[in-house]
Amino acid sequence: xxxxxxxxxxxxxxxxxxxxxxxxxxxxxxxxxxxxxxxxxxxxxxxxxxxxxxxxxxxxxxxxxxxxxxxxxxxxxxxxxxxxxxxxxxxxxxxxxxxxxxxxxxxxxxxxxxxxxxxxxxxxxxxxxxxxxxxxxxxxxxxxxxxxxxxxxxxxxxxxxxxxxxxxxxxxxxxxxxxxxxxxxxxxxxxxxxxxxxxxxxxxxxxxxxxxxxxxxxxxxxxxxxxxxxxxxxxxxxxxxxxxxxxxxxxxxxxxxxxxxxxxxxxxxxxxxxxxxxxx
Numbered sequence: 001x002x003x004x005x006x007x008x009x010x011x012x013x014x015x016x017x018x019x020x021x022x023x024x025x026x027x028x029x030x031x032x033x034x035x036x037x038x039x040x041x042x043x044x045x046x047x048x049x050x051x052x053x054x055x056x057x058x059x060x061x062x063x064x065x066x067x068x069x070x071x072x073x074x075x076x077x078x079x080x081x082x083x084x085x086x087x088x089x090x091x092x093x094x095x096x097x098x099x100x101x102x103x104x105x106x107x108x109x110x111x112x113x114x115x116x117x118x119x120x121x122x123x124x125x126x127x128x129x130x131x132x133x134x135x136x137x138x139x140x141x142x143x144x145x146x147x148x149x150x151x152x153x154x155x156x157x158x159x160x161x162x163x164x165x166x167x168x169x170x171x172x173x174x175x176x177x178x179x180x181x182x183x184x185x186x187x188x189x190x191x192x193x194x195x196x197x198x199x200x201x202x203x204x205x206x207x208x209x210x211x212x213x214x215x216x217x218x219x220x221x222x223x224x225x226x227x228x229x230x231x232x233x234x235x236x237x238x239x240x241x242x243x244x245x246x247x248x249x250x251x252x253x254x255x256x257x258x259x260x261x262x263x264x265x266x267x268x269x270x271x272x273x274x275x276x277x278x279x280x
Contacts (some may be wrong), residue, residue: 012252022099027118029096032086042236046085051081051235051265056273057093058280061258064100064111074108076115077130082265085124087228089107094257127170142274145200147178150214160221164237167216170209176246179203179213182279184251186230188219195227197253199234200274202266205244227253235265240246248272254279 022029036046044050059076066072080088096118105111108131116129180200187194199217201208216237220230235249248266252274260280264271 008050014016022095023102023181025103025114027096028123029092030118031089031092032122032124033089033174033226035085035087035228037268038225042233043227043256044232044236046083047094049082050239051082051232051267052261052269052271053265055080055082055087056262056264057088058262059097059257059258060255060260060278062097062100062279065104067104067106067150069104071107072105072222073134075132075134077132078113078160079128080119080123081125081127084123084127086122086124087226088119088122090256090259090261094259097258111268122189140276142278144178145178145198145274145277146272147180148210149199150179150181150210150217151183153211153214155211155214157215157218159219161219162223163219164216164241166212166219167237167241168209168212170243173207174205175207176204177207179208180212181214181217182277183214184220184230186227187222187224188228189224192224193256195230195253195256196279197227197251198274198277199231199249199251201234201238202246202248202271203238203242203244204246205242208238208242208244210239222229227251227261231263231265250274252277252280 057076057078062076063071063073098236112129112131116127119127178200178273180198182198184197184199185194199214225233231249231251236249238246248264248268248271250262250264250273252262253260264273
């Protein structure tokens with residue numbers, strides 16, 4: 001996509017601009033961001049995606065009114081398929097959810113159906129919506145990522161600039177392992193606000209040097225990109241440079257404005273998912 005079109009698409013977003021929070025339901029608040037903005041520079045094309053996956057959003061600040069005017073609350077999970085032409089811009093998502101605050105709805109199913117219709121229209125492909133009572137969601141608990149943590153490795157960090165060439169092999173041995181780090185930080189592409197997360201890398205293939213992988217994760221610390229785009233970049237860097245036989249990259253980001261996002265990109269269509277972490 002030409003730079004002028006990219007800039008026009010980003011400048012039209014609500015991010016970084018003064019905002020009035022809506023008092024009435026308004027699906028027009030949702031803003032799509034074409035996935036092609038980031039994928040084309042990475043050599044990723046919609047007709048031939050190198051991965052499966054979803055972007056799973058968790059909405060913790062979802063409220064509306066029943067027909068008696070009594071406020072209701074719920075937690076929602078929304079799965080946006082990786083094949084959708086658009087990702088959903090986060091600030092517009094928050095504004096849209098807030099537009100339900102004074103909306104009277106007769107049943108939870110009505111809310112479910114409206115969320116599904118509106119978010120699918122924005123993404124350009126059907127999304128899946130799940131609604132939970134606070135009790136039911138609390139029963140799911142908190143979890144620690146599977147696998148081995150990289151974060152206690154005794155390494156020295158001298159730079160915080162994104163550098164895929166930090167990635168190296170550890171040995172000639174072929175392994176199947178799961179590694180994770182809670183040190184992922186990147187920055188919003190538009191506002192420069194920090195985005196904090198935990199990233200899990202599951203792979204099968206020639207062994208990755210763990211110190212190099214941790215340095216690579218930390219190199220995102222000054223990098224500006226949307227959450228979904230960072231995960232796709234990590235996936236394509238590892239796939240291009242280290243050529244594993246199987247690969248899954250998943251990040252769980254901390255919430256901002258009552259929303260968190262958890263993208264996964266995998267060579268396996270049914271890759272296991274990481275569960276909600278203590279920071280979420």
